[in-house]
Every structure is written in structure tokens, then in C-alpha cells.
Amino acid sequence: MTATEPSEAPPRPQQPRTTRLTRLAGWSQRHHWWAIGLWALILASVTVGSAAAGTDYNNDFSLPGTESQELLDAYAEHSPQQRGDSITVVLQAEDGIAARTSLIDPLLADLRELPHVAAVQPPDPRAGTVSDDGTVALATVLLDDAAGLIPFDDKREILDTALEHGSDDLRVEASGEAVREIQEQEGGGGEGAGVLAALIILVFLFGSLLAAALPLITALFAVGTTFAAVALLSHVTTIPDYTPPVLMLVGLGVGIDYALLVFARYRSELLHGADRETATRTALDTAGRSVLFAGATVVIALLGLYTLGLGALEGVALGVTLTVLMTMLASLTLLPALLHIFGRRIERSVHKHAERARRRGREPGRRWRAWADLVQRRPVPALLVAVIALLALSAPALDLRLGFADEGNDPAGSTTREAYELVTRAFGPGANGPLVVVTPDGDEASAQAAFDVLSSHPAVAEATPPQASENGFLITSLAFPAGSPQDGRTADLVGQLRADLPEGVLVGGPTAATVDFSTAVGERFPLFVGSVVGLSALLLLMVFRSVAIAVKAAVLNLLSIGAALGVMVLVFQHGRLWAEPGPIEAFVPVMIFAIVFGLSMDYEVFLVSRMHEEWTRTGDATTAVREGLAGTGSVITAAAAIMIVVFGAFVLSPSRMLQMMGLGMATAVLLDALVIRCLIVPAVMRLLGDRAWWAPRRLQRTLPGLRVE
Numbered sequence: 270m271t272a273t274e275p276s277e278a279p280p281r282p283q284q285p286r287t288t289r290l291t292r293l294a295g296w297s298q299r300h301h302w303w304a305i306g307l308w309a310l311i312l313a314s315v316t317v318g319s320a321a322a323g324t325d326y327n328n329d330f331s332l333p334g335t336e337s338q339e340l341l342d343a344y345a346e347h348s349p350q351q352r353g354d355s356i357t358v359v360l361q362a363e364d365g366i367a368a369r370t371s372l373i374d375p376l377l378a379d380l381r382e383l384p385h386v387a388a389v390q391p392p393d394p395r396a397g398t399v400s401d402d403g404t405v406a407l408a409t410v411l412l413d414d415a416a417g418l419i420p421f422d423d424k425r426e427i428l429d430t431a432l433e434h435g436s437d438d439l440r441v442e443a444s445g446e447a448v449r450e451i452q453e454q455e456g457g458g459g460e461g462a463g464v465l466a467a468l469i470i471l472v473f474l475f476g477s478l479l480a481a482a483l484p485l486i487t488a489l490f491a492v493g494t495t496f497a498a499v500a501l502l503s504h505v506t507t508i509p510d511y512t513p514p515v516l517m518l519v520g521l522g523v524g525i526d527y528a529l530l531v532f533a534r535y536r537s538e539l540l541h542g543a544d545r546e547t548a549t550r551t552a553l554d555t556a557g558r559s560v561l562f563a564g565a566t567v568v569i570a571l572l573g574l575y576t577l578g579l580g581a582l583e584g585v586a587l588g589v590t591l592t593v594l595m596t597m598l599a600s601l602t603l604l605p606a607l608l609h610i611f612g613r614r615i616e617r618s619v620h621k622h623a624e625r626a627r628r629r630g631r632e633p634g635r636r637w638r639a640w641a642d643l644v645q646r647r648p649v650p651a652l653l654v655a656v657i658a659l660l661a662l663s664a665p666a667l668d669l670r671l672g673f674a675d676e677g678n679d680p681a682g683s684t685t686r687e688a689y690e691l692v693t694r695a696f697g698p699g700a701n702g703p704l705v706v707v708t709p710d711g712d713e714a715s716a717q718a719a720f721d722v723l724s725s726h727p728a729v730a731e732a733t734p735p736q737a738s739e740n741g742f743l744i745t746s747l748a749f750p751a752g753s754p755q756d757g758r759t760a761d762l763v764g765q766l767r768a769d770l771p772e773g774v775l776v777g778g779p780t781a782a783t784v785d786f787s788t789a790v791g792e793r794f795p796l797f798v799g800s801v802v803g804l805s806a807l808l809l810l811m812v813f814r815s816v817a818i819a820v821k822a823a824v825l826n827l828l829s830i831g832a833a834l835g836v837m838v839l840v841f842q843h844g845r846l847w848a849e850p851g852p853i854e855a856f857v858p859v860m861i862f863a864i865v866f867g868l869s870m871d872y873e874v875f876l877v878s879r880m881h882e883e884w885t886r887t888g889d890a891t892t893a894v895r896e897g898l899a900g901t902g903s904v905i906t907a908a909a910a911i912m913i914v915v916f917g918a919f920v921l922s923p924s925r926m927l928q929m930m931g932l933g934m935a936t937a938v939l940l941d942a943l944v945i946r947c948l949i950v951p952a953v954m955r956l957l958g959d960r961a962w963w964a965p966r967r968l969q970r971t972l973p974g975l976r977v978e
Contacts, residue, residue: 290601294553297605298546304606308599312494319500326503326510327418330581335785336767340707340777348738356410356445358431359688362438366392366399366406369439373408376434376441380410383430384423387413397696397733405695416447424451432684444676444688444701446779450510452683452923466914467525470907477618483607484532488524491599495520495592502591508584514919514927515585516592518934519864522915523567524596526868526908527560530875531600533904535608539619545612549605557601559874562812564597566805566874567867573801574863577793579786582856589864637902641895641951648952655948656828659940663831665838671787672852674925675701675754679849693753699730702754704763705778706770708744711737715771716744722769723748728762754780755852760787787855797859801866802827812874813881814964817957822877825945826869830862833937837861841929848928857929865937868912872946876901880954884962894954902947909942 297304332338358376362369373392381389392398392406399406410427412419424447435441471481496516502508534556538548571593574586608615644651676689692700706723708716716735723732723746733747748766750759763784766776802823809819837853844850880897884890916938919931954961 288554290553290557291550293601294550294557294605295546297602298549298609301606301609304602305610308490308494308603312490312497315494315497315501319497322501322504324500324503326508326512328415328509328511328581330415330782330786332579332782332785332789335782335789336775337777337782337785340705340775343707343709343743343775347740347742354412354414354416354446356412356427356431356443356447357688357692358408358410359442359444359691360392360406360408361404361440361442361691363404365403367403372434372436372439373406376431377408379430379434380408380427383427385413385419386427387411397731400695402695405691407692407696410445412447416445416450419447421451424448428684442684442688442691444685444692448685449676449679452679452685466918467521467911470910470914471525471529477615477622479611480532480536480615480618483604483611483615484525484528486607487528487599487604488521488596490603491524491596492517492520492592495588495595498595499588499591502587506584506587507580508588509581511924511926512585512588514922514924515860515930516588518916518919518927518930519589520592520596522912522934523564523593523868524599525911525915526871527564527596527600528604529908529911530560530871530904531556531604532608536619537900539616540623545608545616549608549612553601553605555878556875559871559878560597560600562808563867563871563874564593566808566870567593567864569804569808570801570863570867573797573804574859576797576800577790577859579789579793579856581786582859585860586863593867635899637899638895640902640947641898644948644951645891645894645955648955651948652952652956655944655952659828659832659944662940663828663835665836665843666831666834668842669834669838669858670757670842670852671790671855671858672755672760673783673786673854674849674851677701677753677755677849678851678925680923697730697749697751698753698756699750699759702750702759702780703778704748704750704766704776704781706732706746706748706766707775707777708735708771709742709773709775711741711744712773713744715774716746719770719774720746722766726762726766726769728752728758728765750780754783760784783855787852790855790859794859798862801863805866805870809870809873810964813877813962815962816964817961818877821950821953822870822873825949826866826873826941829869829937829941829945830865832940833861833865833933834858836936837929837933840932841925848925851925854926854929857926857933861930861933861937865934865941868934868938869941869945872905872909872941873950876905876946876950881962890958890961891955894951898947898951905942905946909938912938 331341358380360366360369360373366373377389377391380386388411390396390398390409390411392408398409410431416424428443428448428451431441431443468481468485471484472478496513499508499512499516531552535548535552538551539545543551568590571586571590574582676685677693679686679689689701706719708719713735720732720735723729726748728751729748730751731749735744735746737744750756750762752758752762759780763776763781770776805826806819806823809822810816813819837857839845841848842850842853876897879900880893883896883900884893887893913935916931916935919927920935922928922931
């Protein structure tokens with residue numbers, strides 16, 4: 270189904286009604302150079318400003334009310350030198366670490382001189398940081414702050430300094446959150462590959478490089494402006510360092526799609542005989558309204574992340590929300606100005622492409638009408654096959670295990686992966702993520718009782734004796750689990766120790782914090798889903814005045830997201846295809862839900878609004894479904910293809926989190942566009958008939974009206 274022409278319809282009115290959007294289009298046309306100049310000025314200003322100010326991204330993984338956060342707060346107050354993260358330098362010498370002190374001592378001395386290094390703890394057999402055979406040792410670099418709060422260049426210098434001391438006689442590897450952040454921010458060409466693929470699809474759709482470039486230029490202006498603005502915002506609010514790539518991921522897909530929807534309607538109006546000025550105004554008054562509504566649903570879904578109460582997600586929600594708003598604004602102001610400037614050339618290209626299609630016997634919308642008729646003749650089988658397929662793909666999501674990947678999931682050959690495997694072989698898997706057990710108030714009796722519990726617990730491979738802080742207030746033991754940090758038994762161990770240890774004793778550390786974060790997301794996820802689904806369904810109800818359409822959209826969006834999560838579990842949790850098996854990053858499902866649920870509304874609004882337009886005109890539900898699909902099928906397919914290649918390109922990223930998001934969002938859009946919009950929606954609308962547009966009279970009188978046609 271590659272038809273690219275709009276469906277046959279009665280001639281469009283030459284003069285659209287006057288609305289705020291038509292007036293906005295008129296202003297952009299009359300003052301086209303002002304509009305473009307203003308966008309260029311804003312982009313240049315914020316870019317120069319962000320380049321001068323730099324960035325201040327930091328990750329806020331605080332979890333108020335949890336034991337792991339309580340432990341961090343206690344360290345910050347009573348042992349500030351231990352409040353920061355750490356980097357573990359793993360040393361290996363085949364003839365023994367003791368024989369290589371002449372190489373190790375200069376390494377440790379150089380590390381102590383670097384910025385943000387609070388202290389360096391050398392290998393010590395008494396502390397258990399030298400393996401039994403004496404060939405592997407651990408040196409700990411204590412940082413003065415959390416890894417996400419330390420500038421990238423300073424983290425890079427620490428890593429480079431450590432690795433530069435490696436030689437044939439002394440192998441040096443490094444691990445820790447700071448090192449992983451360095452690796453994930455280097456390399457990856459997802460953005461460029463996605464943009465190139467999107468341009469190819471647009472050229473194929475419109476048959477003109479110029480026409481294809483306009484949606485892309487509009488998106489790049491919006492994303493570039495937002496990218497620099499978010500960098501400036503990082504100085505005044507907490508923005509995680511993984512926000513920029515997520516912003517690019519969403520901004521490019523949404524920006525191109527929104528501009529494409531407006532441009533496609535503009536092109537349709539030209540083919541129906543409208544002049545360029547009228548076509549632009551009609552496009553903004555129809556597709557522009559769909560863009561506003563679709564963008565509003567994305568914003569609602571993103572702001573729903575605030576219901577989770579997790580600082581790690583709120584900065585991302587703010588950045589991506591700003592991106593969506595800027596892409597909406599660019600589609601409604603910048604694109605009309607570009608259409609005015611290049612309108613004559615585009616109009617010639619549009620008519621030439623349409624004439625070429627007619628000569629080849631490609632009737633506008635013919636294949637989509639045939640497909641709609643086929644589905645409507647057999648709506649029940651089509652519905653059953655599609656729903657069963659989505660449920661089958663969703664089934665693995667029932668086994669979803671939240672957590673955070675550790676160095677054991679990093680690419681083979683990376684220094685963190687090499688360090689992880691060295692530590693596992695020399696000290697056991699639990700040494701990669703020890704639990705920190707702290708007794709406050711200097712209570713030695715409780716500390717000794719806690720150590721006794723740790724020493725006798727079957728899931729604890731080893732525990733270090735209690736050690737008091739400098740002021741004696743905190744007494745700390747380390748518990749090394751028998752399993753790896755992401756092992757399900759390790760998560761169970763955290764809960765068991767918190768139940769078995771004396772009252773007041775805290776269990777924390779990175780591994781326990783991962784368990785707490787995952788638990789917090791799991792507990793608050795239903796509230797988040799309910800708020801997003803409820804508000805989005807209410808918006809649809811206000812637009813289409815139909816209970817069935819609002820309920821249908823909510824259920825089908827949940828199905829597509831469930832199937833996408835199922836695919837993600839198969840690939841990343843079970844290790845199918847290219848990925849190392851491991852847990853699903855705890856915040857990825859909620860991010861995917863927020864973004865994809867909103868984006869799915871784009872296609873819902875675009876398709877159903879055209880069906881509603883035809884139903885209002887003809888009063889025939891069957892015709893409305895057929896003509897609605899014929900008029901939007903090619904655009905939805907192209908828009909989905911663009912989203913898929915942009916999102917899918919992020920699978921090339923070195924970041925496992927971005928790989929998950931790219932695969933999950935690309936899968937959700939693919940299923941939404943092909944299975945839901947092409948099969949389920951036509952089948953359901955056929956079965957509902959005129960009832961699809963029904964709502965109780967009292968509800969119709971109560972709800973305010975919104976128009977998107």
C-alpha cells in the first residue's frame with residue numbers, strides 16, 4: 270500500500286473560515302521573512318548562550334522515604350568524604366600484585382592529585398581487596414560528589430589517568446557509574462542515520478527533494494532550539510545527563526511527523542484546486558488542529574511522569590515536553606512561512622508528481638479503499654487476528670523485571686566489562702555490588718548483631734567486620750551477595766536483611782538503591798497509567814463526542830505499548846538477538862508509556878478526524894471509514910515509517926537505555942500504524958457503525974467542544 274495521493278473528495282472551499290489558526294497562517298505568510306528570521310535569531314541566540322554557559326546536567330536519583338536514601342543522607346551528614354560515588358580500579362599482575370608496587374604507587378599518587386578525587390584507598394589484603402592468589406587487587410577512588418554531578422571532562426581525566434598506567438606487567442581496568450557514563454556518552458550515530466532515512470522516505474512520498482526537506486528543516490529548527498534551551502535550563506533546574514539524547518529521539522520523530530501532517534494536508538488542498546494561500550490556511554485549520562491536539566496528549570502523558578514523584582524522571586519530562594511544544598509551534602509558524610517562499614516550486618512539483626501517478630494508473634487512494642472494503646467485509650476475523658497477535662507479543666511483558674543493568678551488561682571489550690569479569694573471577698559475582706549495612710548512633714551492640722546476621726545468612730558470600738566512621742556515629746559493614754547485583758536472589762536478599770537485621774540498621778548502596786527505585790516505579794505505575802489514560806480519553810471525548818472512540822483509543826494504545834514492552838523483554842531481558850540479558854531499566858517502561866501513548870494519539874486523531882469529517886458530510890458510517898482510511902493511509906504510513914527509522918536508529922547508540930527506548934518506541938509505532946490503524950480501527954468502526962459516534966445527551970451538553978477537522 271504505497272499510494273501517496275489523497276482520496277477523491279468534493280472540491281474544497283476556496284476561502285476557509287476565519288479562525289485563530291487561519292489568522293496565524295496569514296501572518297506567517299505575510300511576514301514570512303520575519304517568521305523565518307525570528308526562528309533563526311532564537312536558534313542562534315540560545316545556541317550561542319548555551320555554548321558560552323556550558324551545561325550543568327546532573328542525575329537526581331534521590332528516593333525520599335527509602336532506606337537507601339536515608340543511608341546516603343546519614344553519610345552526607347556524618348561522613349561527607351564517603352557521600353560521593355566511587356571508581357574501582359582493578360589491577361592484575363600475573364606474578365602477583367605485591368611484586369608490582371613500583372607501578373601501583375605512582376598510579377595511586379597521580380589519581381590523588383586529580384579534581385573531584387576525595388581519597389584513594391590502596392589495595393589491602395586485610396580489607397579483602399586482594400584476591401586469595403594475590404594476582405588481582407582493587408583500589409577505590411572516592412569521589413567528592415555523585416557521578417552525575419561531576420563534569421564530564423573531570424571524569425574522563427580520572428579514567429584516562431588510570432588506564433595510562435596499564436602495561437604488559439600490570440593490567441588496569443576501571444568500573445563504576447562515572448566510567449559507565451563516559452562510555453555511554455561517546456560514539457553512536459543514531460541521530461544522523463535516522464534523519465537520513467527520514468529524508469529518503471519523504472522524497473519517496475512526495476517525489477521532490479524540496480518538498481521532502483521542508484518537514485525536516487522545520488523539525489531541525491525546533492529540536493535545535495530546544496536542545497540549546499534545555500542546556501541553559503540545566504543551570505537552574507535538575508536535568509539528567511541522558512535528557513539530550515532522549516530529546517533528540519522524540520524531537521526528531523515528533524517534529525518531522527507534525528510538519529508532515531500539515532504539509533500533507535496543504536498538498537491535498539493544492540490537488541483539489543485551492544490556491545497556495547488558501548491551501549496553507551486550510552491546512553493549519555484542519556491538520557494544524559490535529560497537531561495541537563496530538564501535541565497536547567503527548568504533553569499530558571509526559572507531565573503524568575510527575576505523579577511518580579521521582580526526580581530522575583521529572584527533568585526528562587520537562588525537557589521532552591518543551592521539545593514537543595517547540596515542534597508544535599514550528600509546524601504552525603515556521604512551516605507556513607517556508608511554504609510561502611517555496612510555494613510556487615512546490616506546487617509545480619506536487620502537480621507534476623500527481624500527473625505522473627495518474628499516467629501510471631495509480632488512482633488516488635485506490636489501494637487504501639480496497640483494503641478498507643476488505644477489512645469491513647470481514648471485520649471479526651480481522652479483529653481477532655490482530656488482537657491475538659498483539660496479546661501474543663504482550664505476553665513476555667508479564668515477566669518484566671525492573672532494575673538497572675550493571676557492568677556485566679556492557680559491551681564486550683569495554684573497560685567496565687573487563688573489570689566486572691576480573692572481579693567476578695577473583696572475588697565472586699557479589700563483589701561487583703556489595704550491600705552497605707550501616708548502624709547509626711555508634712551502637713556497637715547492634716553493629717555486632719548485624720554482622721552476625723550477615724555472616725550466617727546463606728545468601729551472603731562474605732561480610733566485612735564493622736568499621737566506625739571518623740566521628741564514630743556510623744558503623745559500616747559490607748555484605749557481598751552470593752549472586753550478581755542484578756540477580757533476582759540479590760533483590761530478595763535486600764528485603765530479607767531489612768527484615769532480619771536489628772531495628773535501626775540500614776541496608777543501602779547502589780544495589781539496594783536499584784531495588785528501591787524499581788519498587789517505587791512499580792508501586793506508582795498504576796497511578797501514572799490511570800491519570801494519563803483518563804485525561805487522554807477525556808480529551809478524545811471532548812473532540813469526537815463519542816464514548817466508544819475514547820474507550821477504543823485507550824484500550825488499543827495500551828495493547829500496542831504492551832506488545833512493545835513484550836518485544837523489549839525478549840530482546841533485552843532474555844538476551845535474544847544482539848543484547849546481553851539483564852533487567853529492563855527501571856524508568857524505561859514509564860518513559861516509553863508516556864511518549865508512545867501520546868504519539869499514538871497522533872494517528873488516532875488524524876485518522877478518526879477524517880472519518881468524522883466524512884461521517885458528518887455523508888452520514889454513512891461505512892463510507893466514512895473507507896474514505897477516512899483512503900485519505901490518511903499513505904500519510905500515516907509515511908509518518909510511522911519516519912518515526913520507526915528515527916527511533917530504530919537509536920539502537921545503534923552505545924547506551925543500553927537508549928537502545929531499549931529506541932526499540933520499544935519503534936515497535937510500538939510499527940504495531941500502532943500497521944496493526945491497529947490498518948486492521949483493528951476499521952474493523953471496530955465497522956462493527957460499531959453509527960454507534961461509534963454516540964455519547965449520552967447529558968454528556969454532550971456538559972462537555973466543552975473541541976474541533977480538529
